[in-house]
Amino acid sequence: MSKTIHTPALVNIDDHSATSATFTVEPLHTGYGMTLGNSMRRVLLSSIAGAAVIAFRADGASHEFTTLPHVKEDVVDIMLNLKGIRLRVFSSETQTLRLTKKGKGAVTAGDITTNADVEIVNPEHVIATLDDAKASLTIDLSVETGRGYRTVEEGARSNQTDMVVIDAIFSPVLRVRYKVENTRVGQMTDLDRLLITIDTDGSMTPRDAFEEAAAILVNQYSALAGQTRVEAPPVAPSSAMYQEDTAEPTELTTSIEDLNLSARTTNALVNNDIHTIKDLFSLTDIELRDLKGFGSKALDEVKEKLVELEL
Numbered sequence: 001m002s003k004t005i006h007t008p009a010l011v012n013i014d015d016h017s018a019t020s021a022t023f024t025v026e027p028l029h030t031g032y033g034m035t036l037g038n039s040m041r042r043v044l045l046s047s048i049a050g051a052a053v054i055a056f057r058a059d060g061a062s063h064e065f066t067t068l069p070h071v072k073e074d075v076v077d078i079m080l081n082l083k084g085i086r087l088r089v090f091s092s093e094t095q096t097l098r099l100t101k102k103g104k105g106a107v108t109a110g111d112i113t114t115n116a117d118v119e120i121v122n123p124e125h126v127i128a129t130l131d132d133a134k135a136s137l138t139i140d141l142s143v144e145t146g147r148g149y150r151t152v153e154e155g156a157r158s159n160q161t162d163m164v165v166i167d168a169i170f171s172p173v174l175r176v177r178y179k180v181e182n183t184r185v186g187q188m189t190d191l192d193r194l195l196i197t198i199d200t201d202g203s204m205t206p207r208d209a210f211e212e213a214a215a216i217l218v219n220q221y222s223a224l225a226g227q228t229r230v231e232a233p234p235v236a237p238s239s240a241m242y243q244e245d246t247a248e249p250t251e252l253t254t255s256i257e258d259l260n261l262s263a264r265t266t267n268a269l270v271n272n273d274i275h276t277i278k279d280l281f282s283l284t285d286i287e288l289r290d291l292k293g294f295g296s297k298a299l300d301e302v303k304e305k306l307v308e309l310e311l
Contacts, residue, residue, distance in 0.1 A: 005029045005230060006191065008036070013207065019199060021206035026183045026193040033180030033192030040196055041176045043213040046148045050172040050203060051089035051118075053082045054155050055142040055163035064164050070135030073128045079166055081128065082141070085109045086121035086172075086201045089145050090295030093117075099139040104130055107137055116264070118143060119297060121202045146170040172204040204296065211286055253278060265301050268293040280306075 012024040028036060058075060060068050067074045073081070089095060095118050101107040107130060110123030128137060142163055147170055155165040176198055183193040198206040254277045256269050272291045274280060280288075280302065289299050 005032075006185070008032075008194075015206075016197075019202050019206065020197065021210075022195055022197045023206075023210055024193065024195050026191070027185045027188075028192035028194055030190050030192065033194040037178035037180060037194050037196060039217055040210075040213050041178055043216050044173045044176045044198060044209060045171065047216055048171055048173050048204070048209050048212055049145060049147050050170040050201075051087040051143060051145045052168040052170050053085055053087075053141050053166065054094075054144050054150070054168045055165045056082055057140045057163045059138040061164075068137065070130055070132040071128050071137060072131055075164075078128050078139075079164065081126065082139075083166065083169060084122075084125050085112075085127075086125070086203045087143060088119040088121060088203050088296055089117060089143060090119075090293075090297065091117040092145060095143040097141045097143060099127070099137070099141065101128075101130065101138075102136045104133045104135065106130075112141065144168070172200050172202075173198060173209050174201055175199040208285060208289070208296070211284065215286055256280075259305050261301060261305060262298075265294070265298040268298060269302075277306075 006027050006029050008025045008028050010023060010025055014022040014024070016022065025036070056079070058068060058078065061075050064075045064079055071078075095115065097112050097114060097118060099107070099112045101111045106126050107128040108123060109120050109125040109127060111127075112120060114120060127139075130137060140163070146168065150168045150170070152165050152167045155168060176196065178194060178196045181193040181195065182189070183191050185191055196210070198209055200206055200209055256275055256277075256279075257266060259266075259277075261269075268291060269275075269280075271293060274283070274291075285299060288294060288302070289296055
């Protein structure tokens with residue numbers, strides 16, 4: 001048996017779609033495929049940050065156990081449909097949105113009037129159906145960010161408005177599956193290969209969810225390890241996730257203001273002391289997304305610009 005515990009690498013990412021990907025991690029010490037896979041799965045399903053509707057108020061409905069004129073669904077059905085709205089929220093503050101629809105037809109998430117801090121991921125999602133040309137529906141929504149799942153009772157304690165509180169599913173990760181296979185390094189044939197498949201709701205990419213889950217575990221275990229360190233054979237970083245920096249020094253010193261990004265994204269970077277492309281490369285996706293005034297939408301814009309510049 002080996003006397004060292006191998007440090008794994010992310011050797012491949014297989015993107016099945018925009019919301020599903022399989023990550024291959026190897027080599028892992030014997031038995032560590034199950035240990036790491038189970039830990040990652042639990043964190044991915046319970047601890048990834050997301051956003052959800054936490055409360056609503058429908059004009060003409062005093063409580064959830066009632067119906068609205070010319071609306072096919074009752075208020076309970078509407079409440080269940082509101083849980084299916086997928087959002088990206090770029091602020092830690094509670095957001096208040098309004099849905100207004102007039103005339104016969106389906107009421108969808110795309111009918112919600114958003115602001116600069118909220119983006120609807122699935123605007124085609126049906127919330128209700130109006131069956132009369134003169135019908136109208138107005139719903140006020142309260143949206144928050146959080147982690148995991150929050151019950152109605154927990155939400156009611158923090159919500160002092162006259163809105164109907166609903167249980168909130170914040171997690172953007174819908175399903176996680178993992179499989180452990182055998183692999184080898186040199187003469188060692190009893191090592192593990194871990195394959196993790198992540199499905200998200202579209203408000204976060206599987207890659208971002210994977211990185212955030214790994215960062216959460218690192219923070220938790222580092223707090224317990226103190227100054228103790230275990231030596232391990234060096235393993236080259238994965239080319240699938242990280243690319244060698246081949247940009248010329250003059251390109252790295254290009255100012256953020258010269259990238260022609262949107263004013264909001266540029267201001268967010270500058271306000272966080274990121275002034276050059278080199279400053280961008282020094283931060284991970286998670287660190288960028290956690291910057292004040294910077295979110296996933298701004299991160300996507302920066303990535304697209306860097307691809308356009310072949311950086």
